[in-house]
Amino acid sequence: MMNEIITSDLKQAVKDFSYLIENQYPRKTILKIISDRYLLNKTQRVLLGRGIFKKDEVEQRVRKRTESIRDKLVYIDTYNVLFILSNYLLGRIVFIGNDGFIRDAGEVYGKLHREKVFLEAIGYLLDYLGYTIPAQTIFLIDSPVSFSGELAIELKNLLIEKKVSGDARTIHNPDAEMIKISEGIVATSDSEILDESACQLCDLPYLILNSRFSPELPDLRKIRG
Incomplete structure (x- = not known):
């Protein structure tokens, strides 16, 4: 099941999404654009939307x-x-x-x-x-x-x-x-x-x-x- 979720398309989507949210692009808009571009399934879209955050947010939570x-x-x-x-x-x-x-x-x-x-x-x-x-x-x-x-x-x-x-x-x-x-x-x-x-x-x-x-x-x- 892991390989069905963490695909090469999801990995690339994560990289693109991370780059764009770091550069202040609107989260909701780019989530749809990137998910559609890489043909992510429903679960992968959820992982991207609910699981990827900006570096400063991550660092604050980790601290x-x-x-x-x-x-x-x-x-x-x-x-x-x-x-x-x-x-x-x-x-x-x-x-x-x-x-x-x-x-x-x-x-x-x-x-x-x-x-x-x-x-x-x-x-x-x-x-x-x-x-x-x-x-x-x-x-x-x-x-x-x-x-x-x-x-x-x-x-x-x-x-x-x-x-x-x-x-x-x-x-x-x-x-x-x-x-x-x-x-x-x-x-x-x-x-x-x-x-x-x-x-x-x-x-x-x-x-x-x-x-x-x-x-x-x-x-x-x-x-x-």
Whole structure:
């Protein structure tokens, strides 16, 4: 599957796209032009659009990144983290952007958050938190998403069961809330939060998947622009 995604056309598209965004060309416009020029498929277009960033953006994210959450205050972008884990468990495309953060290929989520695999992803996440022992873990959950209240209750119960100090909160706009946080660690791969947050950044899906499965994922860092 890796060879079907990281083709010579995608590699050239990454190089062209990287050059043009560095030179301030409009991202959305050139994404379509380059994708069409190299006849990229839907998945490759997603990788290009969601996985390639300017050098200064990458450098800033790398500087803020940490892999140590032990004894730290951690805020989790709940659906962002759990959807990535769930998509991996379903065998869907999950990849590493040129900033080093894991993302999924943006497939339709539908009622994924009510599926068995979603519960499995929650289990992996809580097991990891129980093992790494952060000082406190705060789950931020999008309240407009169906069943978010039930998810918050479930996570609160699991925190108690796993003896992990923390809370689960439903919030109308978790992204805006996470950007405002001024201390602790933020766990997300959302580009806006990565850029705007003053906190350290943690790629929890990467840490969890690496500890459990050591997967070989499409890695856009290996394509030099």
